[in-house]
Amino acid sequence: MTQRLATTFAILMALLAALFLLAPLLVIVATSFSPTPVFDLPSGGLSTRWYERITRLDGFWPALYLTLEVALISTAAALLLGTLAAIGIQRGKLPGADLVAALLVSPLMLPGLVIGIALLQFFRGAGLTAAHPALLLAHLIITLPFVARTMLAGLSRFDFTLIDAARCLGCNFPQAVVKVMVPALAPSFFTAGFFAFLASFDNYPISIFLTDARTKTLPIKMLQYIEEAPDPTLAALSSLILGATLLLLLLGDRLVGLNRMAGTGD
Numbered sequence: 001m002t003q004r005l006a007t008t009f010a011i012l013m014a015l016l017a018a019l020f021l022l023a024p025l026l027v028i029v030a031t032s033f034s035p036t037p038v039f040d041l042p043s044g045g046l047s048t049r050w051y052e053r054i055t056r057l058d059g060f061w062p063a064l065y066l067t068l069e070v071a072l073i074s075t076a077a078a079l080l081l082g083t084l085a086a087i088g089i090q091r092g093k094l095p096g097a098d099l100v101a102a103l104l105v106s107p108l109m110l111p112g113l114v115i116g117i118a119l120l121q122f123f124r125g126a127g128l129t130a131a132h133p134a135l136l137l138a139h140l141i142i143t144l145p146f147v148a149r150t151m152l153a154g155l156s157r158f159d160f161t162l163i164d165a166a167r168c169l170g171c172n173f174p175q176a177v178v179k180v181m182v183p184a185l186a187p188s189f190f191t192a193g194f195f196a197f198l199a200s201f202d203n204y205p206i207s208i209f210l211t212d213a214r215t216k217t218l219p220i221k222m223l224q225y226i227e228e229a230p231d232p233t234l235a236a237l238s239s240l241i242l243g244a245t246l247l248l249l250l251l252g253d254r255l256v257g258l259n260r261m262a263g264t265g266d
Contacts, residue, residue, distance in 0.1 A: 025242060032235035039232060050236040057233065063221040066135075070217065071200035074139035075147075078196050079189065081140075082147030090155040104148040107141055112205030115141070120209040131215035138206050143196035150195070154188030187256040194252055198245065 027041070034040050035047040054060065085104060089097045107115060119141070123134050158181065166176035182189075204219040211220055225234050 028235050029239045029242070032232055032239045034232045034235075037231045039230070039235065050232040051240070053233045054237050054240070057221075057225060057237075059216065059221055060218075063216050063218045066132075066215065067201055067218040070135050070139050071197050073136055074143050074200050075193055075196045077136075077140050078143035078147040079193055082144050082192065083151050083185075083189075085148055086151035086155050090152060091160055101148070101152060105145040108145045112203070116206040116209035119206065123210070131210060131212045134210040135207060135215070135217070138210055139200045139203065142203055142206060143200050146195040146199055147192040150188050150192035151185070154185050158184055190252060190256050194248060198248075 030041050031039050032050055033046040033048065034042045034050070035045050082104075085100075088094055089101050094100060116138075119134070119138050123129070123137075128134055128137075162180045162184070163173075163176045166180045167173065171179060202219060203217075204223070207217050208220055211217065216224070222234060222237065
């Protein structure tokens with residue numbers, strides 16, 4: 001009886017904690033259907049006009065294209081470099097491998113504002129003043145830790161003798177990697193790419209230091225919308241981003257499984 005009560009209490013606390021975390025998101029979604037031009041819960045009916053107004057926001061499409069471009073390129077580059085680094089640490093006899101692995105994830109341990117200011121000073125000292133390449137390099141630094149950490153976990157369970165076996169069966173080294181390693185590590189690739197893409201797409205504290213008047217990512221434009229014309233359009237845009245994230249999670253659940261994405265399953 002005591003164990004059952006303890007289990008029930010633990011489940012109740014978990015549900016309350018989840019509700020506490022999700023409550024702000026639910027409020028944002030509800031606000032996006034407000035019939036009035038203020039941030040208010042819909043009480044006199046529902047309206048979708050704020051969703052229709054999103055595409056007419058000033059500078060929305062350029063900001064969205066830039067954000068997607070930077071996120072996709074930085075994620076692809078991070079997948080390549082992070083996987084190679086993880087293989088070198090896991091497979092190679094690299095001196096100080098644990099230190100290198102810790103350095104790869106060190107950007108996650110620092111506040112974004114600190115990294116943004118440091119990158120701004122470094123790029124200026126190196127003569128890099130263009131916003132676009134600076135954003136790409138900065139977002140590569142943002143996404144690389146997610147890829148490296150995920151691939152290190154995936155490679156720790158991979159049997160490298162399978163590659164040797166494939167080569168004995170007639171495959172050259174690139175063929176063995178493509179036919180054996182890539183399928184085996186597909187869940188790790190998807191998980192790493194998923195979190196890296198979201199980290200880049202949603203980044204604000206680092207991007208704000210590296211953009212200019214003509215080059216602004218979507219999170220920066222969203223803050224600008226709040227300052228210039230605060231209305232439920234921003235709530236509608238936030239709801240669409242939340243919905244897209246949920247769709248990606250559902251896709252990940254179908255392809256990989258949420259337990260494997262969270263690192264709790266085999």
